[in-house]
Amino acid sequence: MAARMAIILSQGQSQGQNHSSAKRHLEENIAAGLASDPTCAVMLIPPLYDLPPGSPAFQMLRELPGDFVLLSWLYPRAAHWTLDRHHVRGQLIETPLIETPLESGVNELREHGAQPQLPDADQPRVLDRRPAPDRRIYHLDLRTSEDPRVFVQEVRRIVAERGGALADRSAAASPPADSSHHVPAATLPARRWYPVIDYSRCTNCMECIDFCLFGVFGVDHQETILVEQPDNCRRGCPACSRVCPENAIIFPRHKTPLIAGGPGVASAMKLDLSQLFGRPAEQEVAARERDEHLRRSGRATVPSAPEPREHDILDELIDELDQMDL
Numbered sequence: 295m296a297a298r299m300a301i302i303l304s305q306g307q308s309q310g311q312n313h314s315s316a317k318r319h320l321e322e323n324i325a326a327g328l329a330s331d332p333t334c335a336v337m338l339i340p341p342l343y344d345l346p347p348g349s350p351a352f353q354m355l356r357e358l359p360g361d362f363v364l365l366s367w368l369y370p371r372a373a374h375w376t377l378d379r380h381h382v383r384g385q386l387i388e389t390p391l392i393e394t395p396l397e398s399g400v401n402e403l404r405e406h407g408a409q410p411q412l413p414d415a416d417q418p419r420v421l422d423r424r425p426a427p428d429r430r431i432y433h434l435d436l437r438t439s440e441d442p443r444v445f446v447q448e449v450r451r452i453v454a455e456r457g458g459a460l461a462d463r464s465a466a467a468s469p470p471a472d473s474s475h476h477v478p479a480a481t482l483p484a485r486r487w488y489p490v491i492d493y494s495r496c497t498n499c500m501e502c503i504d505f506c507l508f509g510v511f512g513v514d515h516q517e518t519i520l521v522e523q524p525d526n527c528r529r530g531c532p533a534c535s536r537v538c539p540e541n542a543i544i545f546p547r548h549k550t551p552l553i554a555g556g557p558g559v560a561s562a563m564k565l566d567l568s569q570l571f572g573r574p575a576e577q578e579v580a581a582r583e584r585d586e587h588l589r590r591s592g593r594a595t596v597p598s599a600p601e602p603r604e605h606d607i608l609d610e611l612i613d614e615l616d617q618m619d620l
């Protein structure tokens with residue numbers, strides 16, 4: 295029996311009737327386009343980001359043998375690190391449908407006349423300390439096209455590309471023949487809002503844990519940063535993603551692509567961008583956002599650091615006395 299590859303289709307949340315029916319239409323047409331393909335095992339799961347930690351969908355993905363393709367309504371980096379936080383591990387493989395984030399961010403800056411400085415590649419990242427997973431997860435962003443044929447074609451290309459490797463594996467390493475997970479739209483989970491950490495960028499500097507006053511972040515037994523209480527995060531607040539010096543904190547639902555895990559680069563360029571467009575520094579915006587959420591939850595805001603005092607006449611007198619060496 296030929297080895298098959300799991301194709302996971304993560305449904306989109308509803309967002310107005312027309313929008314959600316367009317999403318359903320695309321999802322159903324992709325599933326139908328691949329249904330008769332003997333090399334693909336198509337499985338539908340509820341919206342990935344909204345799934346609670348104990349969801350059977352995560353259990354199924356953890357137990358899935360071998361490589362798989364994930365089609366979701368998220369940026370690949372956001373989808374990948376959402377899986378990772380639920381212990382569904384693999385190498386992130388981007389596809390030709392998507393421009394690589396680093397190139398895109400650099401090009402955006404160059405178009406505006408800036409000289410981007412690439413992040414320091416020598417700085418150790420949390421991911422460097424982990425053993426490299428031997429399976430690959432191919433990510434496709436369903437927002438890339440409205441045409442289901444684009445995705446069907448790309449999935450077939452990936453499956454064909456992986457064909458040689460898969461042929462060497464036994465059928466036992468394929469998803470079971472009766473794999474199918476279909477959750478009707480009426481049972482979609484409630485929307486959630488929490489940060490997702492990209493450990494390929496994170497340097498474990500702890501700025502986020504110091505900044506957030508809602509107890510969202512914590513550390514594991516190796517003192518590595520993690521999102522410990524995701525549901526403590528204030529809905530709509532993306533403040534810590536602006537504070538992170540490596541642009542490693544993703545809010546997959548944020549409207550700004552750089553915060554949602556879309557094309558973009560790390561800190562040095564983030565600061566360049568704000569200078570370039572005359573925007574207030576990211577740190578100031580973040581502090582304002584955090585204070586707003588503290589106020590809304592009836593808590594005191596953080597007093598800003600006092601402005602440095604002018605050197606006044608008293609300071610001058612003290613300086614003179616010092617110089618007299620009495």
Ligand code: SF4
Pocket residue numbers: 491495496497498499500501502503519537538539540541542543
């Ligand atoms: S601020 Fe960013 S780089 Fe620093 S620990 Fe938090 S996620 Fe990692």
Ligand code: SF4
Pocket residue numbers: 489505506507508510511526527528531532533534535584587
């Ligand atoms: S977005 Fe705001 S509330 Fe949520 S983790 Fe970051 S700082 Fe904390």
